[in-house]
Amino acid sequence: MNHVILVGRLVRIPELRKTDTGRIITNITIAVGRPFKDINGEYQTDFINCTVWEAIAQRIVKYCKQGDLIGIKGRLQIIKEEDDDITKNIIQVITENLTMLSHPQIKLEEELALKSDTDIELDKKTKNENKKKKKEG
Numbered sequence: 001m002n003h004v005i006l007v008g009r010l011v012r013i014p015e016l017r018k019t020d021t022g023r024i025i026t027n028i029t030i031a032v033g034r035p036f037k038d039i040n041g042e043y044q045t046d047f048i049n050c051t052v053w054e055a056i057a058q059r060i061v062k063y064c065k066q067g068d069l070i071g072i073k074g075r076l077q078i079i080k081e082e083d084d085d086i087t088k089n090i091i092q093v094i095t096e097n098l099t100m101l102s103h104p105q106i107k108l109e110e111e112l113a114l115k116s117d118t119d120i121e122l123d124k125k126t127k128n129e130n131k132k133k134k135k136e137g
Helices: 054-063 106-111 118-135
Strands: 006-010 024-038 043-053 070-081 084-101
Touching: 024 054, 043 054, 043 070, 054 084, 070 118
Parallel strands: 043 084
Antiparallel strands: 006 024, 006 070, 024 043, 070 084
16 A cells, blocks of 8 residues: 655745646645654654645645645655666655645635545545435434
8 A cells, every 4th residue: 555644844835837738736845853853862854745736736836835734645656767877766745635734714615625536536425325324223
């Protein structure tokens, strides 16, 4: 199973761009603190690159700024890059769902719009199953 959940702060202001095929994308970096101290007694921070597509990308650019706390659910993807006969493996997170933790005033509808189509279908299926159980019970 390839499943990642992260909570961190945006390192810089996200910017939208379009791919050659017209898809909307933004690349973000989030700072995720480690919950323990290193040998010097200091907390370390990991900077994790994430790719965000389409509607989720539009919403993060519209509502989030540098330093905002966000939660990301997604999957890891490894990209191989070759430079002067040296192959580098670059790990990034492909964002499937995003929660804006610094913005509690954003309506539930906006949060729902940030979910992928698969998540929305699963939510509908769960609600329908719960309704059936109530009627039967």
